[in-house]
Amino acid sequence: MATDFSPEILDQLLAGGSLKPEDLAGEDGLFRRLKKALLERALGAELTHHLGYEKGDPAGRGSGNSRNGTSSKALLTDDGEIEIEVPRDRAGTFEPVIVAKGQTRFDGFDEKIISLYGRGMTVREIQGHLAELYGTEVSPDLISKVTDAILDEVREWQSRPLEAIYPVVFFDALRVKIRDEGMVKNKAVYVVLGITASGEKDVLGLWIEQTEGAKFWLKVMNDLRNRGVAGSRKTRRATRSGSMSSASSG
Structure with missing residues (x-):
């Protein structure tokens, strides 16, 4: 069950919490x-x-x-x-x-x-x-x-254990080249970034999939639950245009 956080705290986490290049490729990335x-x-x-x-x-x-x-x-x-x-x-x-x-x-x-x-x-x-x-x-x-x-x-x-609650969770995707059956193909690596109550960022996992859909996201959610995540207050994901959309979750 998700913990309640004030709108002010959620706004602060959202403002500084999006997936940035330095989260992956920075000094502490x-x-x-x-x-x-x-x-x-x-x-x-x-x-x-x-x-x-x-x-x-x-x-x-x-x-x-x-x-x-x-x-x-x-x-x-x-x-x-x-x-x-x-x-x-x-x-x-x-x-x-x-x-x-x-x-x-x-x-x-x-x-x-x-x-x-x-x-x-x-x-x-x-x-x-x-x-x-x-x-x-x-x-x-x-x-x-x-x-x-x-x-x-x-x-x-x-499979490392995760925290039970991440007030904010971001979903994004990277395009990478992967050799598949002798051919180099572009595939999406989906990144899930969790923000803790103290504002720290944690890359919860990476998933590779040709196409995304309900079945794929169900698999991602089940994996996160199996590793201990009970819920979040806000989720955000990149749209096809690269802008961010947000939704509440319990």
């Missing part, structure tokens, strides 16, 4: 957080592939090489600098691929990163995206292992 998490998962999977055994697997005993913590690395991206933790091995033979030794930039991949986290991507589409991210010939086994690690990361983000 979603892209940077997702990029860091994805790269660290991929690098961890690369080290697992290099060592030949999973972390904690008894098969690694006596193998002659093992994990040896991480080292920090600064990367310049489209959204500014991020710091990632790169895993190391004791023998010093691990050569990262997705972020190579000496590499200082990781840019031009925002569309791919954001679409990887959207619900609606098939495993094949994710593998295709990862192959493009690597941009070099890597073994199918490595891509498979990285895909498994990325799927774990993505599912954790997609």
Whole structure:
């Protein structure tokens, strides 16, 4: 059941709450957080592939090489600098691929990163995206292992618990290019942004769909409810012309 908020508070939240570029691509935006998490998962999977055994697997005993913590690395991206933790091995033979030794930039991949986290991507589409991210010939086994690690990361983000009440919720859409059955297609990534009672913004989820309709939005609403959202006082969504329309919800 939705909590009652005064019209004045709702007006303040609406005035400052719309989805802005910096919410996704700013210094504290979603892209940077997702990029860091994805790269660290991929690098961890690369080290697992290099060592030949999973972390904690008894098969690694006596193998002659093992994990040896991480080292920090600064990367310049489209959204500014991020710091990632790169895993190391004791023998010093691990050569990262997705972020190579000496590499200082990781840019031009925002569309791919954001679409990887959207619900609606098939495993094949994710593998295709990862192959493009690597941009070099890597073994199918490595891509498979990285895909498994990325799927774990993505599912954790997609299913994370949410707050029960968001006084204001915004719906918007981004157009991204996604490789589908060997062809690059434009698809919509629908973004749901929640505003908390204290005015903080939280991207609640990303969904990829060819066309929107009642069935799609029912799926989105059910997902939000399953993750703990009980209601909102105001919802806003972008119209086809790009202007905003608003409605009350309980």
